[in-house]
Amino acid sequence: MKTMKLGVFDSGLGGLLIAKAIKSRIPAIDMIYLGDTLHVPYGNRSNEVIYDYCYKAVDFLFSQDCNLIVMACNTASAAALRRLQQEYLPTHYPERRILGVVVPTLEVASEQQHRKVGLIATNYIIESKIYESELKKINPKITLYSKATPLLVPMLENDGMQWVGPILRTYLHPLLEKKIDSIILGCTHYPLLKSIIRQEIGESVDILSQDEIIPHKLEDYLRRHPEISNPIGRSGLQEFYVTDVTDSYKRMAHFIYSKEIIIEKAAIWDLH
CATH class of the missing domain: 3.40.50.1860 (Rossmann fold)
Incomplete structure (x- = not known):
């Protein structure tokens, strides 16, 4: 064989x-x-x-x-x-x-019994509403709050990590105002930002990272x-x-x- x-x-x-x-x-x-x-x-x-x-x-x-x-x-x-x-x-x-990668990520959000989940992702993903449509099948009791983060991938792909902090803070603020209990990093580039995201959101919000x-x-x-x-x-x-x-x-x-x-x-x- x-x-x-x-x-x-x-x-x-x-x-x-x-x-x-x-x-x-x-x-x-x-x-x-x-x-x-x-x-x-x-x-x-x-x-x-x-x-x-x-x-x-x-x-x-x-x-x-x-x-x-x-x-x-x-x-x-x-x-x-x-x-x-x-x-x-x-x-x-x-x-x-x-x-x-979308369905496994949402399965983990459901398995961990999260109820107010934030999502950061590219414009395409946010506009596609793929996370919303798949979430309805997996666990409609979860509320998803989405935020497009279009500047992050270009910065990561072009050695711009030193400028990410203030932009990321602006992206995360409206999600934190929703009192989310977890946040999905809805782009496979974003694990590179885990430590910075942790600094911004504190320890009480779980990070769901695809890596x-x-x-x-x-x-x-x-x-x-x-x-x-x-x-x-x-x-x-x-x-x-x-x-x-x-x-x-x-x-x-x-x-x-x-x-x-x-x-x-x-x-x-x-x-x-």
């Missing part, structure tokens, strides 16, 4: 945080990471274009023998996940699976689905691909992993 892999996909940098966290929790799992750096950010694209990008990305990862893909991007999860699950998979890889949630939920999924888990190798393999290799991306990857990692270019637009 062919040894399969776990795929992790994101449009930019945030997925690296998720990939690193997954490896920390399940060190032996064979993993391939793909970042679509050529088209980042996805949030200013149409749903159809985002779907096309995601289609190509998962097609590449499946061609690399991934049995399961974690779509570690909130925008991709909102715009393309359901369609990929319902249209692409049955036609191309009916025995394989693609998972997103902590997704590895735990993935481990649980693999335990419940041996037909998906068992074919995935456990040799510790880790490979990194992006659609455009830039110096700034390599610097940020080094910052996230605290070491230099080998990043290869994936020519996914050459696939037919």
